[in-house]
Amino acid sequence: MTDTDTTVRESTGSPKRTDISDVRRRRSLPWWAVPAVVLVVALALPFSTLYIPGLFEGALNSPSTLHLLALCLVFGGLATSYDLLYGRVGLLSFGHALYFACGAYVAALLMSVLDLPLLWAAVIAVTGGTLLALLLGAVSLRVNGIALAMVTLAFAEAGSILISRDPGRWTGGEEGLSLSAEAVPDAFVGVVNTVNLYWVAVGYLVVVLAVVWWLGASPVGRVWQGIRANEQRVAVLGINPYPYKLVAFTVGGGLASLGGVAYLLVNGGVTPGITTAEFTLTLLVMVALGGAGTRWGPLLGAALYTYAEHRLLQSGGAFEALPAWIGAPLSQPLFILGTLFVLMVFFFPGGLVALPGRIRAAVRDRRTERTRKADPA
Template identity: 35%
Template structure:
């Protein structure tokens, strides 16, 4: 089996397993996996920047939160909004803010770029935290979930957990496929060149700024999609959706899964969320469950130490161990005088 065929098989089996979950799991499992799939879309948005372009953004939660708040604020009172204009509007607003942030922050590099993106994210956080626009610290509720196909298929409403689950499943699959095609295109090869050696591209007369700005804007739009889906699922938003804690969490997800791989973003999102639920379980840890951050942090440290390339490197461990045994069993060559 070729490497590309193996990658395709892994992704196909993963999405097939997700499609089976609602039919074998209970309501808690469906709700948890729905939330994780939203986080997976969010992780894919940051993977495009960090893993695909080499830009470490520490303000990704701002675009996620803008998508979530736009969903609530654009929904008319007393009537559900149509999903077919609401979702694109939320994506456009998040992408628009990403365009503004990227146009300014991409003029810096390294740690300065990280700090500028964090500063813009904190500005957006305080707008919804300290003004009536976002309801302050209390947040705001979504009056009604948007309608999907009210005229053609009234039974397919996002109020139903199963319908919402498969709609998010489709969004995750479409996002993954779109990014896979994007990274294989000429545009994606340009981003890879920027990640590997941007200075060499500039010396060759290649303008890198428009490519980085386009990648930053696309990443913000995808994060806005994830935020909008999160607001639809929970029916409630608060300023914590724009906090730096969430930006740090999604960065940990893609590092845990393995940078430079879209599959790694999926693995990292699921691993991070499942570990979080595991350490929060009072049935397993009892009173220690309230200190779940400690257990989660130690597990991530051990994982990164043992698997510096993330969970994606697990599949290569048997081959590496076999090569190591073969080298040890091979007789040492005599040194010629």
């Protein structure tokens, strides 16, 4: 009997040779088990009165905690939509924040200026963001690599300048826009309804994960894998990569626009800070922190980044007692998070989701080395 086979006796008593990989597949959990557990936990959090000192300001079902968790989920969905481009197709774009801002700003304007209800404003905003992604993608994807990054960066900067300078007196300039309470159902207004905003964030995340996972498992997703590995080889096989990349660009932009609407509701308004290329760079950090091209990596990275940034902003005053040369940089959340990102890239290139596998591999290698030393040939 070889190392790759095992003997299994059936009820008849006759031996049957079965590959170990088949046995492992039978023992592994079904594909839906982990998503189901995550969904159940997310649905149960608003009903929990558990208080974790030092981790959250109040109980899990308190408005402040639910608001923070809702932001983590919204940015988790947004990072997953960006990973559709960066992690699954290999497209480095610095314009993803533009579609997110388009969804938020267009929805806010439609509700405040035209008095449209939330549903119609959301539909028009997401449609507009998707069309914007289609248009900009059709132009940007004519080039590849660094050129693609530069073209999308130019579009992002142009959009950010228009929104922040507010030449038409529409976007509110540096102050941004507030959510029109009259156009929003009462269930989404007020601190007492924070739990409903949490459900909005959960719903958005579920939609993004479902779309991204479904496309990733489809024939289109397999072409994306080929493009990421070697685009020229895909072209040699007779497949035109351009329309497949444009699909990823458009779908990612549409999901980001939907996230902008969810963010508008959860945050109660929108500011030009979400329009900049730096914000897209933050999404890149989130994806790389969790693990690009993985199922749970972008969500994990975005949740940890958002939570850490929130907590660091709250504890910024704790560094005032330190000497200026060390307290000044430590009081800036971006400095700490940027340092952690550099360390992750150098020491854990696969992101947080790759840590368990790396640890298991290290333990297995050490055991193998000990076995060789204990049993010399």
